[in-house]
Amino acid sequence: MNDVSMIIGVGAIFLGIFILLVSAVGLFRFPDLYLRASAVGTSAGLGVACIVVGALLIDFSWMNLIKALIAVLAQMLASAVGSMAIARSGYQNNSLPADITWIDDLRLTRRDLHDQGEIPR
Amino acid sequence: MIPVLTLEIAMIGLGVAMAIAGLRGLMGPRTTDRAVASDLMFFSVIGFITLISLRIGADALFDIILIATLLGFMAAISMARLGSGGQR
Amino acid sequence: MSSWLSWPVRIVSFLFWYAKEFIMANVHVTLDVLRPASRMKMTPAIIAVPAASRSDSEWTLISSLITLTPGTLTITISRKHGILYVHGMFVEGREELVAEIQEMEDRLLRAMRREPGDLSRPVMAPIVAPEGESGGGGGRR
Numbered sequence: 001m002n003d004v005s006m007i008i009g010v011g012a013i014f015l016g017i018f019i020l021l022v023s024a025v026g027l028f029r030f031p032d033l034y035l036r037a038s039a040v041g042t043s044a045g046l047g048v049a050c051i052v053v054g055a056l057l058i059d060f061s062w063m064n065l066i067k068a069l070i071a072v073l074a075q076m077l078a079s080a081v082g083s084m085a086i087a088r089s090g091y092q093n094n095s096l097p098a099d100i101t102w103i104d105d106l107r108l109t110r111r112d113l114h115d116q117g118e119i120p121r
Numbered sequence: 122m123i124p125v126l127t128l129e130i131a132m133i134g135l136g137v138a139m140a141i142a143g144l145r146g147l148m149g150p151r152t153t154d155r156a157v158a159s160d161l162m163f164f165s166v167i168g169f170i171t172l173i174s175l176r177i178g179a180d181a182l183f184d185i186i187l188i189a190t191l192l193g194f195m196a197a198i199s200m201a202r203l204g205s206g207g208q209r
Numbered sequence: 210m211s212s213w214l215s216w217p218v219r220i221v222s223f224l225f226w227y228a229k230e231f232i233m234a235n236v237h238v239t240l241d242v243l244r245p246a247s248r249m250k251m252t253p254a255i256i257a258v259p260a261a262s263r264s265d266s267e268w269t270l271i272s273s274l275i276t277l278t279p280g281t282l283t284i285t286i287s288r289k290h291g292i293l294y295v296h297g298m299f300v301e302g303r304e305e306l307v308a309e310i311q312e313m314e315d316r317l318l319r320a321m322r323r324e325p326g327d328l329s330r331p332v333m334a335p336i337v338a339p340e341g342e343s344g345g346g347g348g349r350r
Contacts, residue, residue: 006123010123010127013131013171013172014131014134016168017131017134017135017138017168018134019235019239020134020135020138020161020164020165020168021134021137021138021141022239022242022243023161023242024137024138024139024141024142024145024161025141025242025243026238026242027141027142027145027157027158027161028141028144028145029242029246030242030251032253033151033153033154033157034253034255034282034284034296035251035253035298036145036154036157037157037282038238038279038280038281038282038296038298039238039242039279040157040160040161040164041238041276041277041278041279041280041282042235042238042239042279043161043164044160044164045231045235045277045279046231046232046235046279047164048164048167048168048190051167051168051171052171052183052186055171055174055175055182055183055186056183058123058175059175059182064182064183067183067184067186067187068183068186070187071183071186071187071190074187074190074191074194075167075190075193076277077273077277078190078191078193078194078197079160079193079194079197079277080273080274080276080277081194081197081198081273081276082160082193082194082196082197082198082201083157083160083197083276083282084272084273084276084282084283084284085197085198085201085202086153086156086157086160086197086200086201086204087153087282087283087284087296088201088205088284088285089153089201089202089204089205090151090153090204091284091285092205093151093152093153093204093205093206095151095153095154097253097255097296098253100251100252100253101253101254101255102252102253102254102300103254103255103256103300103303104254104255105255105256105257105294106255106257106284106285106294107255
């Protein structure tokens with residue numbers, strides 16, 4: 001029992017590290033802020049959760065289970081709110097989406113483009 | 122106990138992820154790109170804390186992770202605030 | 210009274226459904242990062258999705274859940290017009306993304322509310338002209 005949960009725990013930790021590595025590569029492969037934020041989103045949710053669950057399996061107790069559950073839930077909600085805040089401030093700060101973005105409804109609401117007359121009122 | 126070599130391989134993997142994210146943070150054309158990179162670096166720091174606690178057998182491992190996740194939220198929000206030049 | 214009894218069941222079944230979607234989306238995004246550049250099939254788009262949420266907690270939860278799913282990201286919301294501005298990574302068409310988001314919202318609202326209540330949405334996304342001092346377009350909360 002102890003050996004099995006240890007092996008599964010080490011496997012979960014390595015899976016989490018693999019997800020972190022992949023999203024680090026995604027930071028370079030994706031062209032704009034919003035796609036990069038999506039790539040980091042995989043490690044924010046599943047990556048950290050895998051590492052914490054792996055540590056839990058290696059060092060199990062009921063108290064640790066409760067703490068790990070709270071930590072994973074808090075991490076997921078906090079990182080979601082954080083990446084929404086970053087994406088929103090990016091759009092306000094003229095970090096335009098890459099050219100492959102083929103529909104952009106938010107562009108209709110941009111005040112500076114209205115002032116230049118690029119979008120008719 | 123978990124073999125030390127396994128933990129060291131895992132730490133090297135995390136270090137590589139952190140270095141790539143740090144490079145993006147140095148290169149990132151805008152403040153918000155740097156904010157996303159620093160977010161990812163913070164997740165690798167959480168991984169490092171976990172691995173080091175497993176290695177030295179610290180009791181307070183999950184308490185530290187719990188506090189670290191909440192601190193990361195503050196970091197992300199303040200980076201976003203920085204990126205939008207102080208407006209909300 | 211039956212709505213009280215079925216509440217935990219509905220919430221748990223929503224959580225299972227969301228966990229399935231979450232893992233599928235993770236696999237999609239991870240595969241897309243690893244795919245060679247010549248065969249990358251990203252079609253990102255920012256789309257205004259009409260939403261049926263009403264209260265503060267519903268808006269917060271639906272936008273957080275959308276952002277938590279890798280591949281979709283809420284950039285801003287307009288409560289006045291009832292719109293979520295969602296950035297998607299794999300968007301085949303406006304209708305597909307809108308249907309995906311609205312399915313998630315329907316399930317969330319059915320799980321959260323004791324009665325399903327008002328699930329109607331604004332039919333057309335109104336053209337939101339800029340107003341106020343922030344250029345974010347009605348997105349000020």
